[in-house]
Amino acid sequence: xxxxxxxxxxxxxxxxxxxxxxxxxxxxxxxxxxxxxxxxxxxxxxxxxxxxxxxxxxxxxxxxxxxxxxxxxxxxxxxxxxxxxxxxxxxxxxxxxxxxxxxxxxxxxxxxxxxxxxxxxxxxxxxxxxxxxxxxxxxxxxxxxxxxxxxxxxxxxxxxxxxxxxxxxxxxxxxxxxxxxxxxxxxxxxxxxxxxxxxxxxxxxxxxxxxxxxxxxxxxxxxxxxxxxxxxxxxxxxxxxxxxxxxxxxxxxxxxxxxxxxxxxxxxxxxxxxxxxxxxxxxxx
Amino acid sequence: xxxxxxxxxxxxxxxxxxxxxxxxxxxxxxxxxxxxxxxxxxxxxxxxxxxxxxxxxxxxxxxxxxxxxxxxxxxxxxxxxxxxxxxxxxxxxxxxxxxxxxxxxxxxxxxxxxxxxxxxxxxxxxxxxxxxxxxxxxxxxxxxxxxxxxxxxxxxxxxxxxxxxxxxxxxxxxxxxxxxxxxxxxxxxxxxxxxxxxxxxxxxxxxxxxxxxxxxxxxxxxxxxxxxxxxxxxxxxxxxxxxxxxxxxxxxxxxxxxxxxxxxxxxxxxxxxxx
Numbered sequence: 001x002x003x004x005x006x007x008x009x010x011x012x013x014x015x016x017x018x019x020x021x022x023x024x025x026x027x028x029x030x031x032x033x034x035x036x037x038x039x040x041x042x043x044x045x046x047x048x049x050x051x052x053x054x055x056x057x058x059x060x061x062x063x064x065x066x067x068x069x070x071x072x073x074x075x076x077x078x079x080x081x082x083x084x085x086x087x088x089x090x091x092x093x094x095x096x097x098x099x100x101x102x103x104x105x106x107x108x109x110x111x112x113x114x115x116x117x118x119x120x121x122x123x124x125x126x127x128x129x130x131x132x133x134x135x136x137x138x139x140x141x142x143x144x145x146x147x148x149x150x151x152x153x154x155x156x157x158x159x160x161x162x163x164x165x166x167x168x169x170x171x172x173x174x175x176x177x178x179x180x181x182x183x184x185x186x187x188x189x190x191x192x193x194x195x196x197x198x199x200x201x202x203x204x205x206x207x208x209x210x211x212x213x214x215x216x217x218x219x220x221x222x223x224x225x226x227x228x229x230x231x232x233x234x235x236x237x238x239x240x241x242x243x244x245x246x247x248x249x250x251x252x253x254x255x256x257x258x259x260x261x262x263x264x265x266x267x268x269x270x271x272x273x274x275x276x277x278x279x280x281x282x283x284x285x
Numbered sequence: 286x287x288x289x290x291x292x293x294x295x296x297x298x299x300x301x302x303x304x305x306x307x308x309x310x311x312x313x314x315x316x317x318x319x320x321x322x323x324x325x326x327x328x329x330x331x332x333x334x335x336x337x338x339x340x341x342x343x344x345x346x347x348x349x350x351x352x353x354x355x356x357x358x359x360x361x362x363x364x365x366x367x368x369x370x371x372x373x374x375x376x377x378x379x380x381x382x383x384x385x386x387x388x389x390x391x392x393x394x395x396x397x398x399x400x401x402x403x404x405x406x407x408x409x410x411x412x413x414x415x416x417x418x419x420x421x422x423x424x425x426x427x428x429x430x431x432x433x434x435x436x437x438x439x440x441x442x443x444x445x446x447x448x449x450x451x452x453x454x455x456x457x458x459x460x461x462x463x464x465x466x467x468x469x470x471x472x473x474x475x476x477x478x479x480x481x482x483x484x485x486x487x488x489x490x491x492x493x494x495x496x497x498x499x500x501x502x503x504x505x506x507x508x509x510x511x512x513x514x515x516x517x518x519x520x521x522x523x524x525x526x527x528x529x530x531x532x533x534x535x536x537x538x539x540x541x542x543x544x545x546x547x548x549x550x551x552x553x554x555x556x557x558x559x560x
Contacts, residue, residue: 040386040390155408158402161391162399165386165396168349168354168378169399171352172376172403173402216390219390220390220392221391222395
C-alpha cells in the first residue's frame, strides 16, 4: 500500500512538477469561480472567443518585442469590446459577432505565428498549455493576478449578482451596469491569460464552464455554487495533472477530462436536476 | 430610526410640493425607431395609475425610461420636481415574469434582499433592519414560509409575490409594475391589488401596465392610454370613451349596443413586440 502511494506521489519530488501543480490548482480554482458568471450569463461562447484572441495578441507582442502576457490581455479585451461594438446597434446578433471575430482572431494568430520562423514558443504550447514549463516568476504572476481577480469578485459580489440576475433592478439601484459588465470582461480576460500556460487557450473555455455547470446541478445558491465550483476546478486540476504524469497524456487535456468526468457524474446523479432523478420521477408509480 | 419611519415622514405632502411624477413632452426612440412621443402628464401623490394600450404601444419602454434604462430623445421626466437620476433609488420595478431568469440560483430571501442593496450601500453586510424589512415584506405577501426555496421551484403566483415583496423591501416612492395580472391566479391578482391599496395609504404612487380594461377602470384612480403616443390621461370614466379607445386600439375595438369591446385576446407570448 505504502509503495503504491509513494509511487503515486513520486512526481511531487520534482520542483517543476510542484510548480506545475500549484499553477494548475490556482488556475483551476480561479476559472471555476469566475466561470459561475459565465454559465449563468450564457457567456461561454464569448469566453472561448476571447481565449482564441490571445493567439494573435501573443504573436504581435512577440514581433514588437513587448511583454507576451500584456499582448495576450490586450487582444482578449479587443475581441470582447469588438463583440459589443458589432452587436450593440442590433446590426447582427451577438453570437454571430462572436463567431466572426473568433474565427478571425484564430486565423490571424495562426497566420502570424506560422510566419515567425524563429519564434521560440511552440504554437501547441499556447493552444494546449505547458503546465510543466511554469517558472517561479510565472507562478508569482499567476498568484498575484489570480488573487486580484478573486478579490474583485468578492468585493463586487452584489453588483455582479444584480447585473447578472436583473439589470433593470441594477438600474433602479444606481449600479453602473455598463461599468460592471466591462469589469467582468476584464476579469475574464485576466483569467484567460493566466490560464494560457496551464490548460492553453484551446481548453480554457472548458475550465470556465464545466466545473461551474457541475456545481449548478448540485446546489441552489450562488455563493455555494461558487465555492463548490472552485473546489471541483481545483480537484480536477490536481487529479488531472497526476493522471497526465502517470498515463503520459497532455496535462491540459487530462485536467479538462477530469472535470468532464465530475460533470457527467453530477448530470446523471444530481438530486432533482440529475438525469436519473428525472427518469425515475417520470416513471408512473 | 428605521427607514420605514423616515419614509413616512418624508412623504407628508407639502402644500407647494410639486407632483410626484411629471412627464413633459417626452419622446423616446428605441433601436432607431420612434417608440413614444407627446407624453405630458402629472401623477399626483399616492395615485394608482393604470397604463393601457395595445401590444407595442410603448408601455415597457415608458417604464424603462422611468428607471433610466432608455434615454429620452427630448422632454423631461421629473420625480419630486427633480430630474431622473436624483431619485432612482426611490423607484421600484416589478418586471414581467418572462423577463426573469427563473433558473438563476437564488432563493426567495436572496431576491427580496436585493431590494435592500440600495439602502445598505454596496459594501456593507445586511444589518438587522434589512433582515427585518425582508421578513416584513415576505409576511405581507404571505410567502414567509418560502424564504429558503429556490425561485425556480415556485408557482407562477408565488414568483410574482417574490418580486412584489422585493419592491416593498425597496421602500419605494414610485412602484412600476409591468403586466402583473397576466397569467396569474385570482388570489395573486387580489393580493397585488390589496398591496396597491395598502401602498396608497402610505402615499406610494403605483404605475401598472395591464391588458385588463375592466380592472383598469374599476381598481385604479387614473388611466394613461397609450399607442406610441399619449392618447388620454385622467380618471377612467374620462379616458375610456369610444373615440379614445378607437384611437388606441383601432380595429380591435367593437361597438356593441353602445358598449365598447376591445378584442385583445391572445396577445403575443411575453409581449415580444412591446418595446
